[in-house]
Amino acid sequence: MTKRRLETLSFDNSYARLPELFYAKLNPSPFSEPPHLISFNPAAAELIDLDSDEAKRPEFAGLFGGSMLVPGMEPLAMLYSGHQFGVYVPQLGDGRAILLGEARNERGERWDLQLKGAGLTPFSRDGDGRAVLRSTIREYLCSEAMHGLGIPTTRALCVVGSEHKVFREQVETGAIVLRMAPSHVRFGSFEILYYRKQHEQLKVLADYVIAHHYPHLVDASDKYAQFFSEVVERTARLIAQWQVVGWAHGVMNTDNMSILGITLDYGPFGFVDDYDPGFICNHSDHNGRYAFNQQPYIGLWNLSCLAQALLPLAQKEDLKAALDRYTPLCERQYMELMRAKLGLIETKEEDASLIQDLLALMHLHHVDYTCFFRALGLFQAGTESLNEPIRDFFLDRESFDQWARRYKDRLRQEGSRDDDRLVRMNCVNPKYVLRNYLAQTAIEKAQQKDFSEIDRLLALLQNPYSDQPGMEAYAAPPPNWGKHLSVSCSS
Ligand code: AMP
Ligand code: MG
Numbered sequence: 001m002t003k004r005r006l007e008t009l010s011f012d013n014s015y016a017r018l019p020e021l022f023y024a025k026l027n028p029s030p031f032s033e034p035p036h037l038i039s040f041n042p043a044a045a046e047l048i049d050l051d052s053d054e055a056k057r058p059e060f061a062g063l064f065g066g067s068m069l070v071p072g073m074e075p076l077a078m079l080y081s082g083h084q085f086g087v088y089v090p091q092l093g094d095g096r097a098i099l100l101g102e103a104r105n106e107r108g109e110r111w112d113l114q115l116k117g118a119g120l121t122p123f124s125r126d127g128d129g130r131a132v133l134r135s136t137i138r139e140y141l142c143s144e145a146m147h148g149l150g151i152p153t154t155r156a157l158c159v160v161g162s163e164h165k166v167f168r169e170q171v172e173t174g175a176i177v178l179r180m181a182p183s184h185v186r187f188g189s190f191e192i193l194y195y196r197k198q199h200e201q202l203k204v205l206a207d208y209v210i211a212h213h214y215p216h217l218v219d220a221s222d223k224y225a226q227f228f229s230e231v232v233e234r235t236a237r238l239i240a241q242w243q244v245v246g247w248a249h250g251v252m253n254t255d256n257m258s259i260l261g262i263t264l265d266y267g268p269f270g271f272v273d274d275y276d277p278g279f280i281c282n283h284s285d286h287n288g289r290y291a292f293n294q295q296p297y298i299g300l301w302n303l304s305c306l307a308q309a310l311l312p313l314a315q316k317e318d319l320k321a322a323l324d325r326y327t328p329l330c331e332r333q334y335m336e337l338m339r340a341k342l343g344l345i346e347t348k349e350e351d352a353s354l355i356q357d358l359l360a361l362m363h364l365h366h367v368d369y370t371c372f373f374r375a376l377g378l379f380q381a382g383t384e385s386l387n388e389p390i391r392d393f394f395l396d397r398e399s400f401d402q403w404a405r406r407y408k409d410r411l412r413q414e415g416s417r418d419d420d421r422l423v424r425m426n427c428v429n430p431k432y433v434l435r436n437y438l439a440q441t442a443i444e445k446a447q448q449k450d451f452s453e454i455d456r457l458l459a460l461l462q463n464p465y466s467d468q469p470g471m472e473a474y475a476a477p478p479p480n481w482g483k484h485l486s487v488s489c490s491s
Contacts, residue, residue, distance in 0.1 A: 001049060001106055002049065002106065003049060003050070003051035004048070004049045004050055004051060005051060005054055006050070006054050006057070006059055006060065006063055006070055007070050007071065009048060009050065009070060009072065009103050010072065010103065010104045011072030011073060011074070011101040011102060011103055011104070012101075012102055012104055012110060013072075013073075013074040013101045013102055014102060014110070014208070014212065015076065015078070015099065015102070015112075015208075016074040016076055016101075018204065018205070018208060019201055019204060021079065021198070021201065022078065022079055022189075022201070022205070023076040023077060023078050023079055023099075024076060024077050024079070024093075024121060024122045024123070025074065025075065025076045026075060026076065026077060026098070026121060026122075027069065027075050027098075028066030028067075028075060028098045028100075028115055028118035028119055029066060029118065029119025029120060029129065030065070030066055030067035030119075031065060031066065031067070031162035031163075031164035031174055032162075032164045032165075033162045033163035033164045034162065034163075035061045035062060035064075035065025035066070035067060035160045035161070035162045035176075036061050036065075036160065036161055036162065037055060037060060037061040037064075037158060037159075037160055038133075038137075038158075038159040038160060038161045038175065038446065038451050038454065039137075039140065039158060039159045039451055039454045039455055039458065040052070040055040040060075040157070040158045041140070041144060041155075041156060041157055041158060041458060042055075043144070043155075043462060044144075044155045044156060044157040044158075044180055045157060047105060047109070047111055047155065047180065048103040048104075048105050048111050048113070048157075048180070049105045049106055050103075050157075055158070060158075061160050064115065064157065064158050064160050064176065064178045065160035065161075065162060065176055066098075066115055066118040066119060066160075066176055069100070072101060073100045073101040073113075074101055075098050075099065075100050075101070076098070076099050077093060077094035077095075077097065077098055077099070077121035077122065077123055078093060078094050078097075078099060078184060078185075078189065079091070079093045079094075079123065079189070079192060080092055080093055080094075080186050080188035080189040080191070080192050080255055081093075081188050081191050081192035081195065081255065082186065082187065082188030082191060082192075082253050082254040082255025082256075083188075083191070083253060083254045083255075083302070083305050084251075084253045084255070085253065085285075085289055086289065086301075088191075088195070089255075090192070090195060090196075091123070091192065092123065092125075092188060092255050093121070093122070093123025094121055094123055095121060095123045095124040095125055095127045095129065096116060096117055096118065096119070096120075096121070096124065096127060096128075096129040096130060096131060097114050097115065097116045097117075097118070097121075097179070097184075098114065098115045098118045098119075098121065099112055099113070099114045099184065100113040100114065100115060101113060109182065110182065110212075111155075111180045111181070111182065112179075112180060112181050112182070112183060112184050113157070113178060113179075113180060114178070114179045114180070114181070114184060115176050115177075115178060115179075116131055116136070116139065116176060116177045116178075116179050117129075117130050117131030117132075117136060117174060117175060117176040117177065118176055128166065128167070130164070130166045130174045131166075131174065131175060131176065131177065131491060132166050132168060132172040132173065132174065132175065132491055133159075133161055133172060133173050133174070133175040133443070133446060133447065134172070134443045134447075134491065135267065135491030136159045136161075136175040136176065136177040137159060137175075137439065137442060137443050137446060137454055138266060138269075138439050138443070138487075138491075139156065139177050139179070139266040139267075140156040140158075140159045140177050140454070140458075141434050141439055141442065141454065141457055141458060141461065142266045142269060142434050142439070143155055143156045143179070143263070143266060144156055144458055144461060144462060145433065145434040145461035145462075145464065146247070146263050147462075148461050148462045148463060148464045149241075149245055149430055149433070149464055150241075151238070151241045151242065151245065151247075151263060152234075152238055152241075152260070152261060152262040152263060153262050153263035153264075154179050154180060154181040154184075154258075154262060154263065154264055155179070155180040155181065156177055156178065156179055156180065157178040157179075157180055158177075158178050159175055159176070159177050159178075159454070160175060160176045160178075161173060161174070161175040161176075161446075162174055162175070168491070173447075181258070181260070181262060181264070182212075182213060182260060183209070183212065183213055183258075183259065183260055184258075184264070185205070185209055185258075185259040185260075186254070186255050186256065186257055186258060186259060186264065187254040187255070187257040187259065187302060187303075187305060187306040187309070188253075188254050188255035188257075189205060189259070190202060190205060190206070190259075190306060190309040190310065191254060191305060191306070191308075191309045193205060193309070194308065194309035194310075194311070194312065195309075199312040199313075202309070202310075202312060202313065203312075203313060206224055206227065206310070206313055209227070209259055210223055210224075210227050213259070213260055214226075214227050214230060217230075222314065222315070222318060224310055224313040224314040225310075225314040225315060225318035225319060225322065228306065228307060228310055228314065228318075228319055228322050229318075229322035229325070231259060231261060231303070231306065232303055232322045232323065232325055232326050232329070233261075233325070233329060234260065234261025235257070235261050235299050235302075235303055235326070236299065236325075236326050236327075236329035236330035236333060237261065237329070237330075237333050238261050238262070238263065238299075239295055239296050239299040239330055240296070240330050240331075240333035240334040240337060241333075241337065242263070242295060243292075243295065243296065243334055244334060244337040244338060244341065245271070245430065245433070246271055246272040246275070246292075246369040246370065246433075247269065247270070247271050247272075247433075248269060248270050248272070248279060248280075248281045248290065248291075248292045248295060249263070249265075249269055249281075249290065249295065250267055250268030250269050250270065250281045250282030250285065250290060250487065251265065251267050251268060251282060251285075251290065252290050252295060252298045252299075252302065253302075254302045254305045254306070257302050257306075267282075267487075267491060268281055268282035268283065268284070268285075268487040268488055269281055269487075270436055270487065271369075271370065271433045271434060271435055271436075272292060272369050273368055273369070273370075273435060273477055273478050273483065274366040274367065274368055274369070274477075275359065275362040275363050275366075275367055275368070275369045275372075276292070276363060277291075277292055277293040277359070277363060278291050278292065278293060279291060279292040279293075280292075281487060282487065282488060283486035283487055283488040284488045296327075296330050296331075296334075299326065299330065300323070300326050300327060300330075303323060303326055304323060307319040307320070307322070307323050335347075335351065335352065335355075337428070338351075338355050339351055339355075340424070340425075340428045341373050341376075341425070341428055341429055342354070342355065342358075342376070342407070342425075343376075343377065343379075343411070343416065343421035343422075343424055343425045344410065344411070344414065344416075345414055345416070346413075346414045348410070348413075350410070351410075354403075354406060354407065354410060357403055357406075358403055358407075361394065361399055361400065361403060362393075364399075365393070365394045365395045365396065365399075366395075367393045367394065368393070368477040370429075370430060370431075370433050370435075370475075371393075371475070371476075371477055372390075372393050373425075373429040374426075374429045374430070374431050374475070375389060375390050375393070376390060376425065376429070377421070377422045377425035377426050377429060378390065378422060379404075379407070379408075379411075379418070379421075380418050381407075381408045381411035381412055381416060381418060381421075382417070382418050386401070386404075387404060390404075391404070426465060427465055428465075429465075430464035430465055431464060431465065431466070431467060431468075431475045432460050432461055432464045432468075432471070432474055432475055433461075433464060434457070434461055435477075435478055435482070436478070436482060436485045436487065437478040437479065437481070437482025437483075437485065438457060438474060439457075440482060440485055441453060442454045442456075442457050457474075460474055
């Protein structure tokens, strides 16, 4: 593969050729103080054939810190609207993100390169167009952690910081995360055209998305309904994956829902530590609209907003039929993945209650979700062992014993072998996830100009299923100080 330098990245900015009302063309605003590289992710550089040595050049921080461009870029901020916490907001748009262009790789893929935190845009409303260091680190690490877990997501190439002052609850410094995705089009990109009654443009956007991202549908007679149906499938699968890994998106507004079914927009988010179905990861979500156990339903709610926006293009019955598939799809996917977490191969009707009863016990006894499932791989079904190390996760050992007897019977019924099962379970039950306290430690060090912890976490989380020597402490549940860290939108 030819490795590209910054100046030879190959751009083809298809979005910039769409009707002008879809975006505002503008350049990023440089920081008031010089930009410097905080962390660089070689795995994301590979996606655009970028030579990793380029990160060593001063131009790298200049480019991804918003103070210069290279030929071929055509920066723009995208327009969209969306339902925020259930209420329609007629205009949102990229208030602090700027799409530099679509970089093409040798495999013919295109990756949007988007700066998040690059200054004011016409859509900034009351915001300052900036992002603070802590929020860029969280987005950078979590998007790569999700990718490492096998969950569809935007990617992140680097974080660039500066001494530029940003005012939040306190004075902080600004930073930019370079986010990458095949597309940043959201449900809200369609909603705005629907509510403005711009149905011609709505069709243009749908045709564009289908041509670029669902090309197998281009010639279908009911292509818009089929397109919606595929978005339903992808969203159902995505949210099932979030649930299974114990992750919650803190702001599941329709403007943060990707048309590609990938995880988009890491503001407040969280991995559940002690299992709690009512877990709310966003400090500002007072009513728990986006509580962990609400997310599958919110996925449906958001898809129904998209269905409405597509009404001018497709038959209502077809959209309704696609929407009706969501819940069974999400549940089926969830059950399949949970069975794998328990190391089960066959499908049995009683599995749902086996899983539900386990989760109820884990909730009651405040059991750490990630640690428990990783440990469950060591369960012995082939011996009379009481499985003490697993049993000890529960305050009331006997209630675990009752569940364990059912589990053992179930495993024996399908002739499960302990050693085989352990190997399978370790591939689906991560050892390392981006717990809030781990991110917080990296953030606090970075605020003291030590960026090493970011790189350490990045490398760790890119391989969350492998035991990594010397990294045992990173698999531990949070210490007391790290248990209830509050994360809100003001970032
Ligand atoms: P979010 O909840 O992060 O998805 O943001 C919702 C909307 O607010 C989007 O249109 C963002 O671009 C915008 N926004 C968030 N923070 C800022 C900021 N600091 N400056 C300008 N716009 C912002
Ligand atoms: Mg957003």
